[in-house]
Amino acid sequence: MFQRLVRAFIGTTNDRALKRFQARVPSINALEPALAALSDEALRGKTAEFRAQLAAGRTLDDILPEAFATVREGAKRILGMRHFDVQMIGGMVLHDGRIAEMKTGEGKTLVATLPVYLNALPAKGVHVVTVNDYLASRDAEWMGKLYGFLGLSTGTIIHGKSDEERRDAYACDVTYGTNNEFGFDYLRDNMKYRLEEMVQRDFAYAIVDEVDSILVDEARTPLIISGPSDDSSDLYQRVDVVMKELVKDTSLYEKDEKFKTVHMIEAGTEALEAALTEAGLLTEGALYDSANVTLVHHANQSLRAHVLFTKDVDYIVRQDKVVIIDEFTGRMMEGRRYSEGLHQALEAKEGVTVQPENQTLASITFQNYFRLYPKLAGMTGTASTEADEFAEIYKLEVVEIPTNVPVARQDSDDEVYKSAREKYEAVAALIAEARERGQPTLVGTTSIEKSELISELLKQKGVPHQVLNARFHEQEAGIVAQAGRPGSVTIATNMAGRGTDIQLGGNADMLARAEIGNSDSPEYEAALARHKAEVEAIRPAVKAAGGLLVIGTERHESRRIDNQLRGRSGRQGDPGASRFFLSLEDDLMRIFGSDRMGGMLQKLGLKEGEAIVHPWINKALEKAQKKVEARNFDTRKNLLKYDDVMNNQRKEVYAQRKAFMMAPDVAETVAEMRRETIGNLVDTAIPENAYPEQWDLAGLQEKVLNILGLDLPVADWAREEGIDETQVRERLIKAAEESYAARVANVGPELMRVVEKSLLLQIFDAVWKEHLLALDHLRQGIGLRAYGQRDPLNEYKSEAFNLFNSMLEDLRERTTTVLMRIDIRPDAPPPMPEPVQVMDMRHPDPYAPMGGIDDLEYADAGPPSGYGAATQPLRQPLTAQQVDPNDPATWAATPRNAPCPCGSGKKYKHCHGRA
CATH class of the missing domain: 3.90.1440.10 (SecA, preprotein cross-linking domain)
Structure with a gap:
């Protein structure tokens, strides 16, 4: 009651936000006449003028009105489209780092040009993230004309591009691409061995299109780069x-x-x-x-x-x-x-x-990837149902933008039938009825199987129709574009992210492209004009028939997907209608619906073919959907909690790895690793407060030989009067430094510096890969700790921390071992990473009980050029010894985590390498 009173007097949070943004629209509109009077050259010169103002100390907010007005004027001249006032508000919402919820057909692609242009002015790069390669290419080509007119460069990141093409695209002012490609490029960059091979630059600002699909639906599945196992x-x-x-x-x-x-x-x-x-x-x-x-x-x-x-x-x-x-x-x-x-x-x-099968080499969730951007925004037609998740996970506020023209669509209550057969017969009858009066129909299904079932029913009734599902994926844009033709019937699986408006009467541009093929050809303009006239002529008849009728054949687990389907009708004030058909055999009704609802419908004694229609049923279904959404949110939150543990380690590893690449040399780093390794050896052999007779100097002598390659009489030092742990440590460090200095002098300092950096990066990748595998195994079984009354997450944090420290210790020891024992000829090239032959990019689903089930891999395409050797073992010393399983003296260079050369099947550190 109190909340209703507050909303009545001061409005909702959304109302107050809209009021604040609306206040800036008049100042943008006031600039329109002056900008309209400028020549193309003068309007283009505004970009240099804005950049000069930013260099002089003005902020992006200061120049927002004039920049937005400039984009509006440019769009009028180049695209033939003028931003509505509500689109200006949407642009401000995006610039403010929020999510703009705009209904289907409100022009989100055009809205994005406003904040993209403004935020591209500092020349740090703006990323526009879409859900597929088609939309990324389409939007980059379409809106790129506007950016090019205003003096900005546009690039595209899609699957199959080389590293050089990707580097050029990321260097542009505006870069369009898919969420998967951006994420995989980030992971691949952190597997490179030279800075100049990396393709991405520092993150600045990203706008995520279909933000609910990418940051909610896709967020539950981590991106994974893997190698063969x-x-x-x-x-x-x-x-x-x-x-x-x-x-x-x-x-x-x-x-x-x-x-x-x-x-x-x-x-x-x-x-x-x-x-x-x-x-x-x-x-x-x-x-x-x-x-x-x-x-x-x-x-x-x-x-x-x-x-x-x-x-x-x-x-x-x-x-x-x-x-x-x-x-x-x-x-x-x-x-x-x-x-x-x-x-x-x-x-x-x-x-x-x-x-x-594959083994993980690098991974990151979309939650943690997109949180790398200092400034993030998103747009979609359906975000309010997930507003709490956006706020909690991404700190993003959802602002609902009003439509340019009030929505005229009529949304009917759901019809519920006893059986699926009755439901589909009712759907087929309604479709046939709508076709007779010339009303276009869009039928939404939840699977290929059900779309083909309805298709078969319509064939029996002699109703012509189009089927859009995964089997006919290639014709997607063409089928959706013509779904508004008089009497057309389109059966489609879930309509999320289709990216093409259904226009009443048809899409003239798509018709012209289908006829001519190339929009740049001279014949295209003539064909476009002809089809525009045709569409305009038949549009009134389609409107008179009731506009687009949307039929949902089942409720989805998520309300957003239902809303997306419903939102295809009634764009820009067009007439339209929507109705959902359900049955007691539907998955949502059967699994998540209330048992009472099923019992109530049964008691009503519905006759064959009869349906029950009541607002209460809609409310009951909405409650069931909310339950599922809450469960899915909990799963994603849980995933993020675990991934945050790895994310902290990942950021530390990637930052350290980049620091190694940027450093002129890593001589001091490997020297420090050598000293720490020797310190660990001494601490193990000479425990604190132990008497000399308790020292394990014989074991220390063997370790010194195996790891440092030094044959020193360490065991005899215990007989010396007054010897202590500090002196043993100092003697070993001095001997190691002298031996290494002699090696450097023999090889040459310049070559040795190259070898040190190359090997350090290779070893770093090898231990990080093994660490990821260990974390995978830990994650799979950690849930069982709950049976012992221990919090699995806290257990995971603790053990992951210990594993990370072990990884760093292993890095120091391996690096020391290889550099102290490697034999390099001055005339030989330094050991460099080998190219990876097979690398997969994949995407696991945490809804699976024991880890992931949903992977994304591009195994058939192979990796872009410049990959690091993360899947390759370290090269053996250039004059490697032959290993004899029966002669431990030949095992000196065996890394601690490698299989023991004796053939036991255990790791070396758990077998003959045990301290």
């Missing part, structure tokens, strides 16, 4: 044969659709154990013995692949590949792969080629 494709196929038979008996396992989990019950475990034994896969011990951990992992993933994932809903099979379908957009995710072996299990299930 051991191939176990045969095991996946053999386990799949066993699982195919077991899953036929549903009494052997329990499935939880709400949390997407499945597990064998006791009877199932016994049956699985027997089947694996019979297949010759389980040869010793019980299934859950430690020796069979790998087999259990493969069986679990095969079970999930068969029970939780459905062909043509979660993925499709295309060209001998399992291709994932994005649950939010319905798009094919070319190259994206589920992790933890799940994708391999699906490949075995579908009988396609099983690809090898």
Whole structure:
């Protein structure tokens, strides 16, 4: 009650923000006549004038009105479009580092030009982030004409570009690209070995288009760059044969659709154990013995692949590949792969080629990537439902921008049927009815399977239609653009981020492009004029028929996706209507809906084909959706808490690595590492307050030989009168310094400085890669600590910190070992990184119970040029010894984390290298 009174008197937070931005619009409008009188050359000269003002001490806020007015005038001349006043408000919201929620068709692409131009003036670079390569290229070409007219350069970052092309694009004033490409470039840059090979410059300002899709839906999946690991494709196929038979008996396992989990019950475990034994896969011990951990992992993933994932809903099979379908957009995710072996299990299930698994080399979540930008903004048609998450995670406030013309769309209450069959028949009947009166219809579905089911029903009724789903991904823009033609019927999977307006009567530009092919050809303008006249002639008839009718065949887990579908109708004041059809068999109703609702509908005794329509049902469904959204938010928050631990380490490692590359040489760094390594050796051999007879100088002597390559009589020093720990340390440091100085003198200081930096970076990458693997393993099992009444997150923080310190110690020791023992000929080139042959970029889903399931990799394209050797082992010394497993004297250069040369299978530090 009190809150309603406050809102009535002083308005909501959104109202107050709009009022503040609205106050600046008159000052922008007042400049329009003067700027309209300028010549093109004079208007273009405004950019240099603004930059001079900034150099003189004025701020971006000071010049905002004139800069915005300049962009508006430039858009009128170059694009034939004039920014509305509400678009000016949207531009100010974006410049202020907030999220602008603008309805579909309100011109968000044009709105972005205002803050982009203003923030590009300091020449630090502005990034505009889109959801796919098509939109990045389209927007860069379209709006790039305006930026070019005003004297700014525009670049594009899309998949397949070389490092040189990427470097040039990032050097531009404005850079368009996808979230994945920006993120992967950041990770790849931090795997380079020379500063001049890096493509990105320091971050300044980013505008994220479809911000809810990128910062919410995509944020739950970390970006991962990986390299190949051991191939176990045969095991996946053999386990799949066993699982195919077991899953036929549903009494052997329990499935939880709400949390997407499945597990064998006791009877199932016994049956699985027997089947694996019979297949010759389980040869010793019980299934859950430690020796069979790998087999259990493969069986679990095969079970999930068969029970939780459905062909043509979660993925499709295309060209001998399992291709994932994005649950939010319905798009094919070319190259994206589920992790933890799940994708391999699906490949075995579908009988396609099983690809090898991967090992993590670098990773980051979108949450932490986009928080690297000092200034971040976003725009979308649906953000208010996730306002709390944007505020908590990104410190971004959502501002709802009013529409330029009031929305005239009629939104009907949902219709609920008893069965899916009745629902689809009602949908088909409504579509046929709308087509008869010439009303265009857009039908939204949640999966390929359901879109093809409706397509089949319409074929039976003889209703012509277009199907837009992952199978017809290539024709997306053309199909969506013509969805407003009279009587057209378009069936589409989720409409998030399509990026093309549905215009009543059709899209003249797309029609002209389809006819001519090239918008730069002379024939294009004539075709465009002809199609514009045609569209204008038929538009009144479409409006009279009721505008675009949007039919939702199911409620999505997220209200935003439903709103995105609904928002395709009623753009810029056009008439339109929307209606959702549901059934008690729908996933949301069945899994998350109230049991009472189902019981109530059953008691009503609905007859065949009858539906119930009531606002209460809408409210009940909204509550169910809110539950799912809250659960997903908790999952993303939890992911971020864990990733923040790694993020602090990642920032430290990347900063240190960059410092190494920027330094003229790292001689003092490796000298300090050498001294610390010797100090650790001495501390281990001579414990504090220990008597000389308790010292392990014999062990120290062996370590000195193995690590420093020095054959010193350390064991004899204990017999000297008055010897102490400090003297032992000083003698070892002095001997090591003299030996290293002689090596430098022999090789030459200049060459040695190059070798030091090159090897230090290679070793740094090697230990960081091993550390990431250790953190992966730690993360997968840390949840079990809760059974011991310990907080898994605190346990993870503590152990991750200890692992990080161990990594740094390992870095110092390995660097010292290699540099003290390496044999370099002065006439030989220094050891440089080898090019990586295979590197995958992938994206894991934390909704999976034991880590990630949703990966993104571009394995078929190969890496851009200039990659570092993060997947390569360190080069052996140029005159490497032959290692004899039976002769420890030949193992001197063995790194502590390498397999022990004796053949035990253990790491060296846990076997013969144990202190």
